Amino acid sequence: MAFDKNILAGRIVDDNTWWEDDRIPFYDEFSKRRYYHGFFELVSQKFPHRAVVLMGPRRIGKTVIMYQAIQDLIDQGVNPKNIFYFSLDTPIYTNVPLEELISYGLEINKVSIEESYIFFDEIQYLKNWEIHLKSLVDRNRKSKFIASGSAAAALRMKSIESGAGRFTDYFLPPLTFAEYIDLNGYDDLLSETEVDFGGPRRFYECSDIERFNNHFIDYINFGGFPEIALNSDKVKNPERVIQKDITDKVIMKDLPGLFGIENTLELQQFFNVLSYRTGEILDYKKVSQETKTDNKTIKKYIKYLEAAFLIKVLHRVDLTAKRFKNITQFKIYLTNPSLFTGLFGRVTDGDERFPHLVETAVYAQYLHREHEFLRYANWKTGKDEGEVDLIQISNNYQDVHWAVEIKWSDNPKAGKLKQFMSKNNLTKGVITSKTKFEDFEDLLIVPNSIYAYVVSKNALRKLDDEIF
Template identity: 45%
Template structure:
């Protein structure tokens, strides 16, 4: 006779997950972890009870979503909220299979010994595993007006699509990305390496944070590229010795073999894996669908769909191309692909040394793009025409004309040889740009060449500043 999971077993599991009901504090393991800088932006959304909305926390695996939820619970307790008014449920736990959100909520109330739902805070972790979660959550928000619901999930784009489609006026989305280099410096308590300075950009003095030790900062930048996207791994030498085991198995494999197939009904997961591996090895390169099909062995008509799936899991980002005049192409034939987190490369292949210039160039470019990906209000482009290419281009929101250009180099040679920046200079001339930015290994100087003010900035400090400015604007 097949036994069913009993109600008492479900109640026991809920009590086990809600450690603070008995201790008035979250577990020490969570409390000892340093809070991400994004916490200060996320916390007010949870505390704001004036708006009757659920908060949807999205982001890839292992970036700290569950930890952030526990830090939020600790904050609520410290602000005087009764511990038994705070409920946490991990939806993906098999014991909750086939139990709807409202039924789970009622079980949780029973487990607390408090049947009153008024002024409760309810956290549902990894909600994407519940079919039609958005419909159930909307019903809860409408039915329990005095209860604050907070949910999390690892399939960012899929969650956002459903949130926008069904939760209009009921949900507030919050994306937690992999660590920025700025956060990496903060979480490692390395702020003493940075000092406020200025940078002449577009004819104006801009605040810019420089470093007092370029060599040490670059060592950490390379460590960030190899391991730094995931908070727990940067503090674990054991994980860094075998990133393939800890990152690939726990993050990549779960996403490719479980998350995406379950969300989208993908049947040939090995085919999806081949495509992702090809993109990962060639991060920062230009692709077209024909070439990707030939290289990965995946049929052309499936590649576009698979890329959308990989983007939904926040594993990759596709960047569109503009021509020498900054105009987008009506038909997208070529595009660039970047890992959303450069640390994925070390997980699938091998960590890179600071001297590995050939591969490091692509990973540095990927790392810098990763800092910009955290800005949901900005879409970067790259320019490519004939034999010319510029790594990153910013377009004006209104006119859609180029307003700035960036060339990403892991080298100091162009300070002495600006004449080799032919594509960048041609793009600036064509679009009447008086200045441009070029990254270096450790050189920060400015020079004028052929009517263009070229500002050279070290890659690490540039990445730090993009991350800091992003958080400041958020």
Template identity: 30%
Template sequence: MAIVTPDNILKLLYSYNPWWRNGKIPGDFVKPVKRIAYYEAMKMFVHPELRRFVILSGARRVGKTTILYQIIETLLKKGIEPRKIIYISFDHPLLKFCSLDDIIEIYETNISSSEDAYLFFDEIQYAPDWGNWLKVYYDTKPNWRVVATGSASPVLVQGASESGVGRWTVLHVPTLSFYEYCELLNIESKLTEIVNDILELNRLSKYEINNIMNAVSPLQRYFNRYLIVGGFPELALSKDDFFAQRILREDVVDKVLKRDIPSLFNIRNASVLEKVFLYLCFNSSNIINISTMSKELDNIPSATLSNYIEYLERANLIYISYPVSLDGKQILKAKPKIYIADAAIRSAVLMLDNVLFEPEEMGIMVETTVYKHLVSYYNRVRAKIGYYRKTGGTQKEVDAVVELPQGKVLFEVKYRENPVIKESDAIIEMSKNSSEAVGSFIITKKAEDYGKLPVDAKVPVMRIPAFAFLYILGYLEKIKFACN
């Protein structure tokens, strides 16, 4: 008996698209809180002049499917004919036996043959030859609109660069920012819009800064749990933090390492990939020397390690930060600094149960979280983000440097009880001497540890607690990119 028949495909499509029967989307499919990525995707999806297909790329369980359902709900409320809206998840085993076009042909023959349609493809990287079919649809179906998702972006990015130029755009969906986490849990602050960009904090008076800190200070009590469960919506809403870590290991990490990446890149021995990721978890926020890494991992070839690191980045499990210059000197060797995509992933993989009582581990978690927020915020304006390391003599480092058209913004994480900030620290030295610096921030721990440092520098150096900085950055991100 044939497995893949039109009847079997139709049954599956009807189960995926309950609105074909009653015109409504089930309430448990959607969530009331909409992420920034929803607004970005929606704006591009329905733009009346600049037509683009949209692909949402992000780690498993960051809420990509929920965003698809939220867009579908919006279309239904606008009165779009339900049968013109089709959702397909290519994670289903049955759909791996047929092409994307076969499924769409069954849909057009049996459900809707309208010239305009709204297509939602989940985990599209598992659809054979998906890039070419999207190209065909874009070129031959001018009234079709498409939103797709993918957990493994190497294939998505490759497809976008080859077939998708001018046809679709890949939007990255990171894990929840601290602001989005608070919004999801209905945790409110008294913060109101007072600045348009994080750099403007340096221009505020002491009175204005005090008002901001008073408005956000109640949020500090929620920050530690955010670090523990991470920015995964379903896990954030769970009350079982121990189980949440298990889900992180099984659904977010294991499926990517043992299934997604091996199947997409023809990796025969997934255990080597697991070793590489475990090594990176132990060394998160550190500069990685590939030669040293090779020796410590049973002489795995350097080329293999470099490839696997790239795969992990494209699979949304890590961020790679490369050095940038602040002193005008040419950077000859670009050794990367690695960050796990969410601090909670690292804790889950390493099974760190008492991390809140380990200052060094907390420092790593906060630096990882700060970097993730910077990537989310500044990638939307296509800014480059890296780190600075002074060569020669005593090596000094600035944790993160953002390159903007007007100059470079410096960020240093000192998440400890009584941080000592010296005149000789790289961030102070560069704030004084670098002609490229336009702003400096030192991320601290205590709620009262904020304000401008009394140093004679070309640009102000602002101390600000981690929870406040991350909340404000997420707040500004929502205002700038979701509400406009």
């Protein structure tokens, strides 16, 4: 359908209110996430000449930080009429080429494209977006293009294939636990301390671990989504918000659009099963029996759900941290434990699934470090069998950097962890607990809530004292 040019132009004006007011009402009142500053550096960077592709799941603040970047550009002296924003999930923009949208904006403001900043939100809704964006970058050397999208894996794949040298990817994860604590002002419960990990390392301790754990439980239930986590007293029925605005839209709208999926009900049921099993060791036979799907379909659906950034797959190594030739076993984690709440309702620390959600929450703090080789260890040789929940290894599988066993207990057993440490020349390991904090020569026992805070606090900080 071809819309009247005046209607299209009117919508563009409505979406770019700063052309008249020099301000963006409401959005500049949001606190800036710790990831904002790295994003804005790329937005304002002149060289190398590349588009910025902001990736991340739904409802974690991508649109907000784009608006915040627009406001900061204006505050730094950029002409507001040279800043354009287009949300490509807007029906009136459907099938309108990017070049045409831009030309409408330029015509309205009577400005040149040179020295302009052009933001495309939810760019995955444009077919062959990477080809269009690459062409714009190549032909407009004095303009900056910024795009966002909710299907991180699919966007990255196309970015690598078609945008080599033209695009810079920037990943925005769900709200981390450290952000949740700091932005809500709960960090007054913490104080800096040191632990011994080949020398003194910066860490944190808590004056009231029971209260801090209650915040951790709230984070598991609702904390991954900024809009809910930072306004919990204003959001009615957050479980429904998570389900309807996030999982349902991804399953019913995003994935069919990206991959042409027809049987969305089957995919939804498959996702429900994997979500309930978050943090568990799975194998294709078990998943096939429980979901009544064949291995080929299982692999296809897992690919789709990873592309939509709903799940992450963690692969297995053996006792000596070596890969298995045949991949039959794996772990699935929700990228955000709050997704479990949207599907099955909120949980308490006494629920049967809660230890798995604790493990999911801890793993979620590492999502910003996708370049690192994270694995889990699982082995069985005769009567000897064991598991270590999370390890980091070198990309050649020759060295193990650290190992963590995740428990929701104050009497955690470290036997299997120490066996793995001995086999891989680790002098010290970590085992998490409910409230216990002790620093031994070969083992650090630390509450899950504090460990999650430390990992996410180090998310953007590359310091000598960072250990995880």
